Structure formats: C-alpha cells, structure tokens
Amino acid sequence: xxxxxxxxLALLCVAFSLQANACQLRFAAETDFPPHLIKNDEQHWHGxxxxxxxxxxxxxGCDIDYRSSPWLRSLMQLKSGELDVISHLYRNAERxxxxxxxxxxxxxxxxxxxxxxDFKEVRTLTDTVNLKPAPRIAVLNGAYYGEDFAAxxxxxxxxxxLVPISSIQDKLALLNADRVDAILExxxxxxxxxxxxxxxADLYQPIVQVYxxxxxxxxxxxxxxxxxxxxxxxxxxxxxxxxxVRHIQQRYQPQL
Numbered sequence: 001x002x003x004x005x006x007x008x009l010a011l012l013c014v015a016f017s018l019q020a021n022a023c024q025l026r027f028a029a030e031t032d033f034p035p036h037l038i039k040n041d042e043q044h045w046h047g048x049x050x051x052x053x054x055x056x057x058x059x060x061g062c063d064i065d066y067r068s069s070p071w072l073r074s075l076m077q078l079k080s081g082e083l084d085v086i087s088h089l090y091r092n093a094e095r096x097x098x099x100x101x102x103x104x105x106x107x108x109x110x111x112x113x114x115x116x117x118d119f120k121e122v123r124t125l126t127d128t129v130n131l132k133p134a135p136r137i138a139v140l141n142g143a144y145y146g147e148d149f150a151a152x153x154x155x156x157x158x159x160x161x162l163v164p165i166s167s168i169q170d171k172l173a174l175l176n177a178d179r180v181d182a183i184l185e186x187x188x189x190x191x192x193x194x195x196x197x198x199x200x201a202d203l204y205q206p207i208v209q210v211y212x213x214x215x216x217x218x219x220x221x222x223x224x225x226x227x228x229x230x231x232x233x234x235x236x237x238x239x240x241x242x243x244x245v246r247h248i249q250q251r252y253q254p255q256l
Contacts, residue, residue: 023062026223027053028074028086032169035192035252036087036106048252049087052105053217055244059235070166072142081222089218090144098221100229102236104214105245106188110145111206112137113190114175114182119207125149128182129157135181138163138174145184146211176200184210188253 029037029045038047045054045066057064069077077083079098088108091101112125118135122128125148128135139145141164152158163180165171171183172193193201219229239245 023060024065024084025053025057025062026065026067026082026084028069028077028083029066030068030070030167030169033189034196035188048249049105051248051251052239052245053085053087055239055248056102056217056232056235059238060231071140071168072166075142078218078220079222081220083220084223085217085219087217088215090213091216095218100219100221100224100232101216102219102229102232103216105217106215106249108211108213108215109187109209110184110211111187111190112182112208112210113185113187113204113206115203116205116207118181122207125152125208125210126155126158128161129155134161136163136179137161138165138171138180138183140164140168140184141166143184146213149210172198172201175204182207191253 029039029050032039033049034047036047036049037045038050039045045064053064067083069083074083074086078086087105089095089099089101095101112119112122112128114135119128119131121131128137139162153162165174171185171189174180175183176199187206190201190204190206193204219232224232236245
C-alpha cells in the first residue's frame with residue numbers, strides 16, 4: 001500500500017480493526033427454559049446454558065446475539081448458517097456433516113412427566129395406550145427422544161396420544177391449563193420448577209424415563225470456520241480444566 005494517502009490508510013486500519021473485533025455468535029434462545037435459559041425482568045439472559053455460552057464467548061472475545069426461534073426452525077437456520085450456535089443438540093454422524101459439536105454441556109434425562117395418580121399403571125411408554133381416558137402427551141416438534149421412543153411412536157395408538165408443540169416454553173402452563181396430561185421433558189426442568197415453587201409443580205412427577213444422553217452446543221459449519229471452531233474448543237477445554245463448567249452446572253443443579 002506504499003504511496004497511498006495517509007487518510008485512506010487510516011480508514012483501512014480502522015475497518016480492519018472493527019472487522020477483527022466484530023465477533024458475534026448468533027444463538028437461538030427461547031424464553032423461559034429454566035434452569036438452562038432464563039430471561040429476567042431486565043431482559044438479560046442467565047441460566048446454566050446461557051452462562052456457559054457467555055463464559056465461552058468471553059474467552060474468545062465474542063458477544064452473543066440472542067435470537068428467538070422455535071426448535072425446528074433453529075435447526076434449519078443453523079444448517080444454512082443463519083444461526084451460529086444452538087444448545088441441547090444430540091450428537092450423531094448425520095448431524096456432524098453440518099454441525100460442529102462442543103461439550104457436552106449437559107446430561108439430558110427425558111422423562112414422561114405428569115400426575116402420578118393418572119399414570120399409576122404405567123411402567124413403559126407403551127402402557128399409556130391402555131389408559132382410559134387416553135392421555136394427551138406434549139412433545140417438542142422436531143425433538144429427538146431416542147430410538148426406543150421412535151419405535152414406540154410407530155404404534156398408531158401411541159402416536160395418536162402425542163400433541164406436537166413448536167416451543168419449549170410454557171409447558172407447565174399447558175399442564176396447569178389441562179390442555180395436556182403429560183409432557184416429555186428433561187428432569188432438571190421439573191426439579192427447577194419444584195425448587196422455585198412454581199404453581200402446581202409439586203403435583204407432577206417423573207413417571208417413566210424415555211431417554212438419557214449428553215447434549216452439546218452445535219455450531220454451524222456454514223458460518224463458523226474450522227480455525228474458529230478450534231479456538232472455541234481450546235476455550236472450552238480451558239473452562240473444563242479450571243472447573244468453570246462444573247461450577248456453573250452446580251449453581252443450577254446442586255445435586256450434580
């Protein structure tokens with residue numbers, strides 16, 4: 001750039017500096033998924049997953065841009081590069097074609113949750129088919145609940161019980177409003193409801209475990225380069241080594 005006017009060089013330096021510092025991770029977050037994603041009255045995010053991602057972003061010099069998006073749409077946006085990261089993603093070979101996986105950040109235990117008196121004869125998911133009246137079970141549209149659940153879902157009688165919902169929020173409200181009789185949800189969510197004395201939360205109990213597996217942060221291979229992901233991996237390993245990950249997890253799940 002020899003011979004260029006100093007004013008032009010100055011502008012280029014500022015532009016390059018801004019570009020270098022303009023690291024922003026577009027993250028799919030829905031309202032109220034405690035203890036993982038919690039939006040307070042000041043519109044700030046906290047919770048186990050939010051704080052893990054905040055700590056990770058800070059280590060690599062990034063900010064987080066929270067985007068409200070239903071789960072199924074979030075998966076498509078992550079694949080296309082419209083989002084950079086989502087959380088609570090199960091890992092498999094097919095998904096690894098499109099996403100980088102970082103973590104795990106949580107061991108998810110999905111249970112059928114409802115009133116124990118309504119499901120006292122239930123020992124397996126298939127037993128719900130025989131209940132009278134037939135229960136309504138809310139499931140998240142696009143969510144993966146394991147191969148055993150997929151096999152049971154092929155039973156037309158069981159499939160007829162399922163009520164697909166597009167959002168992970170307000171599940172307790174659905175139960176309290178008698179719009180569903182049970183939900184499939186991570187046990188940590190029920191634990192949080194009960195610990196924080198949410199309305200009627202003590203009425204509900206885990207009935208049958210459906211699936212348990214580690215979940216990860218998923219990063220888009222369309223918007224995140226291999227070199228950028230390598231830095232994220234190094235930062236996460238450092239957070240595991242200095243116990244940052246464990247301390248944040250225990251803050252929201254003391255039983256860990």
